[in-house]
Amino acid sequence: MSQIRINEMNFSYKTFYEPIFQKVTLNLETDWRLGLIGRNGRGKTTFLKLLHGELSPDSGKISMDTGTELFPYESKVIYPLTMDVIKENIGGLRTLEDNLEDMETLGRYLELDGFSMESSIRKEMYRMKLSEELLTRDFSLLSEGEKTKVLLIALFLRKDTYLLLDEPTNHLDIRGKKDVAEYLRRKKGFLVVSHDRSFLDEVVDHILAINKSDITIEQGNFTTWKENKDLKDEFEARAGERLGREVRQLERHAKESRLWAGSANTQKYPFASHARTNGAKAYMGQAKRSEQQIKDKIEEKKSLLLNYETAKNLDFQQLEAEGTWLVKGKDIMYSYGSRELFYGLSFVIKKGDRIWVRGGNGAGKSTLLKLIAGQLSTRGITRSEGLKITEALQEPYWREGYVKELMKDEGINPESFEKLCRLFDLPESLFERPFETFSKGEQKKLEIARALSMENHLILLDEPLNYMDIYFREQLEKAVLAVNPTLVFVEHDEWFGERVATRVIPVGE
Template sequence: MPFTIVADRVSFAWPDGTRVLDELDAAFPAGRTGLIGVNGTGKSTLLKIIAGELAPRSGSVTVSGEVGYLPQNVPLVATRTVSDLLEISGKRAALHAIESGDVAEEHFATIGDDWDVEERARAELDRLGLARVGLDRTVGTLSGGETVMVALAAQLLKRPEVLLLDEPTNNLDLDARERLCAAVSAWPGVLVVVSHDRALLELVDQIAELRDGGVRFYGGNLTAYEEQVAAEREAALRTVRTAEGEVRRQQRELVEARVRIDRNVRAGKKAAANNRAPKIVANGLKRKAQVTAGKQRTLHQEKLEEARERLTEAEQAVREEAEIRIELPGTEVPAGRTVLALPLDPPPAAPAGSAAVPEPDDQDAPEESVVPLERLIIRGPERIALLGPNGSGKTTLLKRIVEHGAHVPVRYLPQRLDLLDDTLSIVDNVRAVAPSASVNEVRARLARFLFRGERAGQLVGTLSGGERFRATLAALLSAEPPPQLLLLDEPTNNLDLASVRRLAEALSAYRGALIVASHDLPFLETLGITRWLRQDRERGLTEA
């Protein structure tokens, strides 16, 4: 099987000395590969090294063909245009200049053979559900999901031989996820995708797991991987049980040997006393008995230690993933207490003589579900799910709640996780929002989010997406005063599957008011949602 990406003894560490990869060897075959692993194992770093965004401290990476790379967080400059993000502004300018009569040679050189660049760009945007996004629209007016899809369109336009995608489903609504999955299924070249999205990982040809400093490949999609891992874990547990039984047997044999040796020694002493043999002969027999007893004790002790070593090896082979332990503030909002009363802008009026056209996924909605709300009122510990397509204004609504203020302490977790200072350590960031907490108290809290020991002192700017989420959530929940209203914008982005489960468990136990904007319906259904709201471009906010 030809390998298209080969990493040879690749090592990487951040400037502060934090080691991410240590002499990693990996060879990625042709086809679609899902790269998985718990947060912080170096998945995003490895993609950046393959893409040439980072240089390894040692080792090398060889790639067969041109590389396209979609990062986890698309760099945003609000004044840039969609055309800039697609990297076609230069060719468009040259094309328009020629069309207006300027036939300078540099314009033809800029365009090359790409005379249909605008048509191809428009076709890619349309295919990804961005039909109404103009090429001259500024990035600052796009939603997070729209920005991701435009950035994906930019990579598809390049037609690279190797495509690298890092958490591409972040911030995408259901329609956009389906379009992304269709693009991945139709991709003719080599693809490596880092993701926690189950639907996307079901489309790959193999799973590559980054674990314990190495990469291991499993044939098939995510389901096949999970079946293989479950079988391996069961086999490992059987080995542990066998090793435990061997340890118990060796412990019994050691005790029995000691009893037998002690009995023989006592019998020998008694025989020597009754035998009246010469003293020199008696002492010789005594020493011989003691040596024999010592050898037998040593032999049984060595067998026991060997059994214990086999047990340790067997236990280490069993997969036990570290999971975050989220403890949300113990504040409770009494039932009936007004938490928020936010006046809402009326939806835009339809042009005279026109009829409102419902969104495709709203055509079968009951009539009462499309009546816009005039005010958003939250009372007591309500748990609200905020739905809506990309660009409908969900993030804008959450930010407006923060700006308007609530009747209780409120905290907001944004999509882009830009609340922390990249130049400070995790500890210092948390202490900035919890000044009354001691360093030891802060470190104890961070340990629950898997930042233990020296890792708590790591600079935020060196964290992976999943690690940054954990650090941001730790700061959010440690803030003073504790929040009684939590606003979470796409909280499952960048999280591994175990952390998503832990987050759901913690939010289920939270007794304050909660608004969660998410496209992850299985996650929302675990939270005990009491109200479902939908933000729509034309209708505004409605009861779903």
């Protein structure tokens, strides 16, 4: 059984003061289905690039008995057909086929199982729930989800490689995620980065967690890891409280011993100086022992909760709507050109509803949110009088400029907005930078903070968890359940949807 061995690895980017990894030592079995988790900015993608050799440790060593392949990767699209694209991404098989008269080329082709590869590709297409008909289509015409699946197939058909999959479900809807999860569950020998808790539960048999203070490996899926971490955090929190009480008690005892050594002992031995001196020494000895115990317990307490992390509680307000319903849709029809998205769709959004708009990619979920918001128009939608709607859609409302200036013109409550930004762990420096310099995750958090800090009776969220780590997902989930706003959302994270939604509007099903 081959391993990836990491010994005393240190790494930092030259432009950042804080090191990313310090003295990391790990042994990873290459037949594991390993899930890599950690907060945004913790170094998950950096870790993959170090394993792949794109980056080199500052010190320490990474050694392995196999090669690695990183996903996503720049696919070779020399030939238009999907079958040829897959072949070319398996060691250049399609190019080799044009020169099989050459003995060296033929040897390489045989080494890659070239003559049986088409049969293997068809089997993998079936396992990935893809139609064979796609193999004869132009690769450029496939959907993003189909391209993702096809390129994953090409990776798994490469020989003697350990696969490093960086968020492979980014362009997939719920059905697509299930297909990829089922496919990966039958494989072995890969490391996958994902923030999707349901996906991790279905796919992995080990968890590699980049924590606040260390990196740990645990057998099991995400749920077992989370349960064990919560138990450990709870135990250490109780131990920390106990140690805190003991430290306070010892501090009082040390203080009293010093006072007794200086005053009470004089009263006890007013004339006998020798006895007084011995008594003072005894009290001072007690004080020093207490102080040493205090130091020991403080050090013990410091060793607790080093990896304790929890989602900070969000707090936002929603206006009280008059009446019971906010938006009604009756027999809605909507098309893009000749493509019909909705025909006869009806729904009612009532006060307190948390509605999950669910469907496949291209089914019209985002379009429905825009129709509800009034950004697109069609017959059949009625909004209650005076209704205030705020939305955080896929494309950010703000595109350029400085946040501190942008927020002035939007009817945003500045105190609420800035508080949400802090709770989202956004640095204050963001207010001094132009919006276009923010990462996708930072842009998404600002968009959600903008929506939640505006006066509204109804909130619309379009894939709010894109680019977000597990802690943010828990944070938003807890907030929605606590505040109970009227909400309509699109989301491919089943874990979030199943816990938050009170009902579902299916589209394209």
